[in-house]
Amino acid sequence: MIFKPLINGFAQFSNQIFLNDPEQSYTYAQLNDEIGVQLEWLAGHGVARQAVVFMNGDFSFTGIALFLALYQNGNIIALNTAENPAEIQNKQAAANPEFVIDIEARQIRACTVAQAPQNPMIGELKKQAHAGLILFSSGTTGKPKAMLHDLDRLVGEFADKRSRRLDIFLFLLFDHIGGINTLLNILSIGGTATIAASKTPDTVASLIEKHRITVLPTSPTFLNLMLINQVFDTYNLSSLRMITYGTEPMPESLLLKLRERLPRVKFLQTFGTSETGIINTSSLSSDSLYMRFQEGSSEHKIVDGELWLRSATQVMGYLNHSMDSFTEDGWFKTGDLVEVNADGYLKILGRSKEIINVGGEKVYPAEVESVLLRHPQVRDCKAYGEANGLTGQFVAAHIVLDSDYGDSTATVLRDIRHFARRLMDAYKVPVRLKSVNAIQYSTRFKKLLID
Template identity: 95%
Template sequence: MIFKPLINGFSQFSNQIFLNDPEHSYTYAQLSDEIRVQLEWLAANDVPRQAVIFMSGDFSFAGIALFLALYQNGHIIALNTAENPAEIQNKQAAANPEFVIDIDTRQILPCVCAQAPENLMIGELKKQGHAGLILFSSGTTGTPKAMLHDLDRLVGEFSEKRSRRLDIFLFLLFDHIGGINTLLNILSIGGTATIAASKTPDTVARLIEKHRITVLPTSPTFLNLMLINEVFDTCNLSSLRMITYGTEPMPESLLLKLRERLPRVKFLQTFGTSETGIITTSSLSSDSLYMRFQEGSSEHKVVDGELWLRSATQVMGYLNHSMDSFTDDGWFKTGDLVEVNADGYLKILGRSKEIINVGGEKVYPAEVESVLLRHPQVRDCKAYGEANGLTGQFVAAHIVLDSDYGDSTATVLRDIRQFARRLMDAYKVPVRLKSVEAIQYSTRFKKLLID
């Protein structure tokens, strides 16, 4: 069998460690062997090449090998890490798969949901002999958007990568564009990936220490959880050379705290969307929230304060939704509001749908959270808007207080509000503060919106 260039390239890394999981380490030679095993398993189960496959499960050695086997066979792969039955049903209805594969149970079943005619874009991929990737918008209610990528084109973006001995934590989920980007980067350079059975701050920190991990791609929410759980004091993280963060705005005060704890680590803000793929960025500095998109296979512009992107790796289209977020000439309206400095660097202010409108004034939750996190008694927080008959909305926030504060909760919250008044315009100061045990976040470690 003639393997695709990505898989064929594993031969040059044969004896290098590809993956550390909680129980074993696997070389690239073992990965190549496992891909052949998965190809034989697919053939034994009469799965035709190029069939649409709904694949459930997060990163694992067998799961990655199966993904690559499906890629080799030109399959259209719909990835899913959700466990909620209603969410899975909605995703399957959108993807219209022919087979469903569960990585953990190693089950492969014909899908009774495959009743609709084949999508024209999927038909076009098959004509070209290209594999496809279906990603879904996040959310557990309603019908998610199903986005179709040309997987061969995504993989092709990594074809010019030079080999590098990097140890990278595979933190983001399998069905997240950032997780796929991290995996393809590791595979193309012959790097080493590490995965965790559970993504708690302590578990992740101990694996960084054990495997001498150099790169941690994660979210601001998880980095703050690492601070709260004091893992920088209990674990040796001196191997870390870079932390990349994205998926949500980074509060500036949190970035400065992290820089203070990890002065030798480079912090790089990343950016991407499921629709456009991950865009190559460079931060102004490790303690700055300004970043620049590097020239290459993408372009951007700012229209009325909103970031628009166009890239070589963007989706072919939605399988179940209109393309109204794209212009006729291919620009994707990200919904992210940005500020541009004199040198052309961008700062992400927040999502347009999350802006709090106080009497016509825009308030960005990340700005409020950054100020609140500077208070010594605030461990975590989430700012949001509440309806108000006079001003439209007012600012409110949930606060996680430090466990050893001495005064009453009401006294501490009053002090936090006074603290905020000294640092922000009056309309940005939270009118209502609520003490909570913890801020709720998703499986992608993004703070959940508060209704």
């Protein structure tokens, strides 16, 4: 069998460690062998080339090998890490798979229900003999959007990368564009990945210490959880050389706290969407929230304060949704509002749908959170808008305090409001503060608002 270039390249890394999982470590030679095992397993269960396959499960040695076997086989792969039955059902309805695979249970079942007509974009992939990748939106505001990528084109962006012995935490989820990007980057350079059985601050920090991890891709929410749990005092994280962060805006005060704790670590803001893939970026500095897109296979422009992107790795289209977020000439309207400095660096201010409108004035939640986090008694917070008959909305926030203040809690919250009033315009200051035990977050480590 003639293997695709990515897989063929593993031979040069044969004895290097590819993956540290909770049980053991695996080399690239073992990965190559397991891909062969998975190809035989697929053939034995009648999974034809270019069939649409729905994969349940997060990163594991077997799961990664299976993903690569499906890629080699030219399959269209729909990835899912969610466990909610209704969400899985909605995703499968959108992907219209011919087979469903449970990675952990090592089970394949053929879909016996009547197949819906094949989407023309799937047909186009098959005509080109290309593998495909289906990613889904989070589905928090309705049925998830199913986005179809040309997987061969996506993998092709990693061709001819220089070999580098980097130890990278595979933190983001298997069905997240950031997780796929991290995996393909590791595979293309012969790096070493580490995965965790659970993503708690202590577990992640202990693995960084144990495996001398150099790169941690994560989210601002998780980095703040690491601060709250004081892992920087408990574990030896001196191996870290870079932390990349994205998926949500980083509060500036949080970035500065992290820099104080990790002065030798480079902080790089990343940016990407499921629709466009991950865009190569460079930060103005590790202390700055300004970044710019590096020259390459993407382009951008700002339209009425909103970031628009067009890239070589963007989706072929949605399988179950209109393309109204794309222009006719291929620009994707990200929904992210940005500020541009004199040198052309961009700062992500927030999502347009999350803007709090106070009497016609725009308030960005990340700006409010950044100020609140500067107060010594605030460990975490989540700013949001509440309806108001006079101004349309007012600013409110959930606050996690550094201690249980009992009957004095109201006094502490008043002090936090006075503190915020000294640092922000009056319309940005939270009218209502609510003390909560913890801020809730999603499996992708984005903050959630749950009252």
